[in-house]
Amino acid sequence: MDMVLAVLSWSCLLGGAIFLLIGALGVLRFPDFYTRLHAVSVCDTLGAGLVLAGLMLQGGFSLVTVKLLLMFYFMMFTGPTAVHALAQAAMQGKLQAVVDEHEPE
Amino acid sequence: MSELLGHYNYWIVIVLMMTGFYIVIARPNLIKKVIGLFIFQTSVFIFFISIAKVEGGTAPIIEEGISVYSNPLPHVLILTAIVVGLATTALGLALVVRIREAYGTINEDDIHVQDEER
Amino acid sequence: MGKLRHAINLGLFLFALWLLLSGHYTPLLLLLGTVSTLLVVLLTTRADLIDREIQPVLIKPSVLLYWAWLGREIVKSNIDVSRRILNPTLPISPTIFTLRATQKTELGRVTYANSITLVPGTVTVDVEEDLFTVHxxxxxxxxxxxxxxxxxxVCEVEKVF
Amino acid sequence: MLSTHLPALQVVLPLASAPVCLLLRHPRHAWACALTISWLVLAIAVMLVQQVAATGTISYAIGAWATPWGIEYRIDMAGALMILVVATIGAVVLPFAGRSIQQEIRKKHSGLFYTCFLLCLAGLLGIVVTGDAFNLFVFLEISSLSSYVLISLGCTRRALTAAFQYLVMGTIGATFILIGVGLLYMLTGTLNMVDISQRLTEVADTRTIRVAFAFVTVGVSIKLALFPLHLWLPNAYTFAPSVVSAFFAATATKVGIYVLLRLFFTVFGIGFSFVAMHVGEIMMLLAAAAMMVASLVAIFQNNVKRMLAYSSVAQIGYIILGISLASRDGVAAGMIHLFNHALIKCALFLSLGCIFLRLGSVELQDMRGLAKRMPWTMAAFVAGGLSLIGLPLTSGFISKWYLVGAALTDGYWPLAVLILLSSLLALIYIWRVVETAYFQVPGAGMPLVKEAPASMLIPAWLLIGANFYIGVDASLVSGIAHQAAGILIEQGVR
Amino acid sequence: MENLINDVLLGLLMITGFAIVRMKSLLGVTMLTSIYSLLSASLFVVLDAVDVALTEAAIGAGIATVLMVATVALTTDEEKVPRHTPLLPLLVVMATGAALIYGTLDMPHHGDPLAPAHRYVADSYLHDSPVEIGVPNVVTSVLASYRGYDTLGEVTVIFTAAAGVLALLGYRTRGRNIEAAGIRKQVVLRVIAKLFFPLILLFALYVQFHGDYGPGGGFQAGVIFATGFILYALAFGLGTAQRLIPSQLLRILAAAGVLIYAAVGLESMLLGGKFLEYRVLADDPIAGQHLGILLIELGVGITVASVMLIIYYGFVSRRH
Amino acid sequence: MFIAVSSVILIAIAVGLVRAIRGPSLYDRVLAANMIGTLTVLMVAILGFMTGRPEFLDIALVYVLISFVSTLAVLRVHNPGAGTTASSVKGSGEQ
Amino acid sequence: MTVLACIALPLLAPVLITAMRRWPNPREAITLLTSVGLLLLVSSLHDAVLHGSRPAIDLLEPLPGLKIGFEVEPLGLLFALLASFLWVVTSVYSIGYLRSLNEWHQTSFYCFFAMALGSTMGIAFAGNLFTLFIFYELLTLSTYPLVTHAGTAAATFAGRMYLGYLLGTSVILLLLALIWTWTLAGTLDFRSGGILEGIVTPGVAGILLILFIFGIGKAALIPFHLWLPAAMVAPTPVSALLHAVAVVKAGVFTVLKVAVYLFGIDFLAEIPATQWLMYVAATTLLLAALVALRQDNLKLRLAWSTISQLSYIVLGALLATPLGIVGGGMHIVTHAFAKITLFFCAGAILVATQKTRISEMHGLGRRMPITMGAFFIASLSIIGLPPLGGFWSKWFLALGTLDTQQYLMLGVLLAGSMLNVAYLLPIPMRAFFSREPGNPGDSGLQEAPSACVAALLVTTAACVVLFFFPDPVYRLLQLLVQG
Incomplete structure (x- = not known):
């Protein structure tokens, strides 16, 4: 059982880390600000979530897990709010978006 | 060689400090100066905290089963110093705001020019 | 009348949170916890923030259900976006469009907006009444x-708010 | 019972009353509060001096923690002299402030002014009495931050840039000190100055300690405006409110010098500072340069406040010169001049404050024929000026006497000549003012001004009186200074 | 292996530092500064300085960044190219750096447990603090008790800053809520703020009162507490926030914190101890220490929170 | 294992840093800073576990709150009261 | 107590004078009364001193061992007597002078004049070098307003020069020497036989001596002499009393005191630097006389003459022999009377005819016979011809040179006297024997106000009397050199 937990936790952590990295790469690679926001979302959601989940599995059932859960909860609220605020501010700051002209087929 | 291994850490911190110091003395922009001070001070804090580190130690919060702790004293000092740094930064920035209102610029050279004219 | 109930609810929730955070259950800290909770509730009341929306609704089953669904969506689109990040040959075609939200409460709308943002690939750029601008x-x-x-x-979930 | 707590009260009293001052809305009340406190502080200082004279060095463990673990307050004779200077100037300047501030600072800021003033006072006193290297840094910052605010309250916009300049340089200085303290701590493991000095003997011959010494010295030198690092001072003094200039000129840089003394003698010891690091030679060179260059620059200033500011830089050179001799006579001479110059400069700046009150300017050309209109003010200025030049029967003469004597005793006769030459330069710049005020006719458009109010004249004349008294009977000051120097040297020799 | 993280963080810091030197956009510089601060906070965690890390994050990445942005917003964003070549500064910096590096040569190695710094005073703090003070977090016990006087100084410093900002920028009260139009659009922000406001405050109080057991204490708590109100001001407008905590109240609170601290010191004096000797505050010395630390941390927290708000409001309300 | 995860996070931070330096707009930088904030939080949490003292999660929690509020504050302080012009921008965005 | 009174009286007189500033007559009466009172006070000390007592009083002690104290010794008494006597005369003279020229700021004139005299008394009675230095500086400061009295740009400039030279030399050189002596000897008291002998090597003593001699700028040795001609912008009574008597004599007086009481005559003779300084004095003597020859402005010519004459005294001191000292001391007195007479005459000419240039003084002897007669007599006294006082001082100086085999110096003395003849005598000659080219025949009497004339008659008489009765002066000086 412990073994399973350990494996699960490690794979969560590693997966989370990889998603974090992917998100970061997205932030680097995407062409404009608005598209980069999506990459950040990757970090904020799956990346962070998996890492925290992995840690929760490490911590077992204790106050530590509660704190991690609380952290997760916070992040799920703060992340999108921050991204939204950023997007809104950028829009109001007249930052032009690169938009694909074609209508979806 | 052992010297290098034992000290390169400090050297990097010194480079950091000097980066901040350079900004302070080389840049005529007042905000940049304040930021330079901030970087300078923060790097000094890192220096202190590096001093406090004990190999294999952990945070100085006493707990059963842990015997090696890092040095708490520099931490205390730096806590105080951070606050001092913030106070300095806040004051500096407030001054910058007022200077901008009074001179219309925050460039040291322009301010000198205006002062000379008077 | 409702306000008082909400305030008490908030207080209880906060105190529970305190207990979870604290981990030290000495009389002094419990006392301080009580005092802190009361202080926060007082301040929140003074700040005029006590209303329906503030009550802790996260633990109701329908909400949890929604979270689960959202989680799945998130994972799916995460993978999608990740592929597009890693593989430059996969095209992206950014677009901005407007969306009409049908929720009745502000909290509902915000939940919707944040959910949109939370799912990678879509970001709520602006919220104007019930009109969302989404990228x-x-x-x-x-x-x-x-x-x-x-x-x-979200409209379903909103009912429990 | 209370008497045992005097060292703590000395600092805590102004520190704790500063917040109270902030809450007092009416400028009058804030002033009264600050005034009362400053007089209490003076009373405590006098009692402390008596205690030190009677029982020798006082040590007060804050929180009752034994020395290297807790923070120690430590007052020896030199410290006692310093707190006396600071407290006296604070107590003398505040009555003056009442009227001067009313004119120079907006009403809603006067509460803040007194708050910052008390904080600055507390900071300066704290620097002097503390025996802990890091605590020194904290109080240095309290005093510096409040100084920045006080300077920025000056009535022209240049006060802002002056304050900013000071802030930047002051912070660099403080950070240097912090680095130095860190290095010291690293090799000694303690922050108590006496303890450091004891533990330093084993590690003194390391590059780290040398660098620590250099950094602390440079940092403090910025604070005390030692010659090439003085650039912040002229602007700060020129554009600060009159009271602030007077207070700073008499205390802030002096406390910096005191810290330097502590470092050289108490912490590092003469053997390290002067023999191994040759700080004596370097300081001597800089001091000599300060005396000459700053005095020369002062001659060409048309703003009298600025002139006095440069003069301060020069006078700091004198004091440092005395210290750099590292002999009992030299250090004593430096300390005597420190004390005397505090009185003189404060008096001079106060009389300028009177002039500014009436004239709204301290430009030389606006002061033509002023002696007729403001005879008492100008007389105070002349008296102070003569003292600055170092004419006999003034305190300036006494300090010059000791300085030259010390320089000659140690065989540095060119220094003696330089000291005298520099006082000749002082003669020139002071005389420019005297000539303008006494021997020139006021221009056509000059306002008909009245003599300054008594509340401002009395403080200035009190200082002038003290100055003349010392000129006539310097035995007290010189006695204290020699005793203090003796202790310092003894500590330093080890 | 911690060393690896340490080194990488240092490298990142260096990159950030150089970027700050080179960058012309002041807002960009500000953001980089925030990142710098965040990175150094992480470094502090790696180096076991958790209290410091908490503070640095709250200060550097938090309030300081906001102040810098506010200043840029009030002034200008672009940095002019310096007129003269920075040869002399470069020289000074090189000399200073060289001196420091020279100084490190005789320093004990990084992390050397036998370094004198760890063997003397610090060692006895670690040994004696649980007995003498009974607080697990040695940083707190040193900060609040052994070197409690420094902390009084620290509170005073921050109080001075508040006085300075008040003097320089003043504190303009918003009569009408002129940002109302802008606020109405911030639905998301408003709702989230409503949810988070009590949480942040509670968390701040948690940090305040658990400084004995973990990282935290009055200072960090004060900053977090202020953060709650800043969030409130962001979401509901400055005017609303100012009505919630009027300026006079802030002044009183800022002063009160310092006074509480000083009063604890004076009280211990009156009870026959030295200044700030907490053990005389209660019959049991340990209980006295606890009480003293609790009270002074409270004072610190109150002052810091109100000062942060004074400073923040001072900067933000400067806009006409 | 922790070390691997934290290394990856460090790399991610480095990548974010590049974006922060490159800009080009303020918003990109804030975005990068925000992301680095998130990454730092996670790293601190992991470090807590790594050193065997997971109670340091408090720090991570504080980071979350602080970086959230400071991001918002930076945006709001930079252009306060903006929003009156939003509709026109939106129009241009929709074409 | 008398000593204190001597110093305090003139220093306090300004208070009364200022109080009376609205009423000229009482104001000047106070001046006169003060001066007479002072003379009486000083005279009262004479007998005691002559009988070997040394009334002394210590006032203050600013530093341990460093006192402000007074002691009456023969040379000081002589100087004090001289100054206080001449003050009475000058007071009378200045009343006439100022009133007839209708000068401005007369009150402050009298005030500062009295203060200057007070300082002179302080110098005369100083019990140690420190006290002397204080009053020396005080004298400079109190005479500064008198120099700049005219208020013109030229006066301001002259004032700067005055202050610069006098304070400059005293602060840099004299004070340095003072402090050095203090650090070496631990005292600055004037003691017979000196305080430096046996403490310092002749080499160091030489440096000290150089510092002292040049530091005493009031002695107007080249190159620190230019202040004296510059100071001639002052009103004539100021030039007369202060710049011919009080100030410059204070300088040479100090030189004598230093020579006698700090170095001691014997020790002085051992110092090699003495010889060199003697050459400087000799050079000054001759050069100043040559310059005086070329001056057309009467007051300026007299000023240069003063510079030259002061060097006689310095020379006398540097001869380091009792005869030289006596000669120098005598010359202080005789030159004072003669030179003040000359200045009085110059002032009288100005008051009566508005003339300041020698080239305008053709035939003046007919219009102002008394004045020009007095001028003639005083000139002879300065040259050193019997039967005038000036003879004695030159006589003793010459003896001094012979005593020390300084034959070169003897030559210098004689050459100096020749030059005196050359620059002084042509003036009365021209006044009596040549006619004004443009205005022949106008020979109506046109003397200055009687106060002026009376004053100059008194001093002229004194020149003569001194020849026949040099004894009082001589006896005091004898006391000095015998210790």
Missing amino acids: ALTQEIAADLKRGEMNRR
């Missing part, structure tokens, strides 16, 4: 969102 990474994702499933689910 999507690709046209497909945009089309997916426009189908309005999320809107519907």
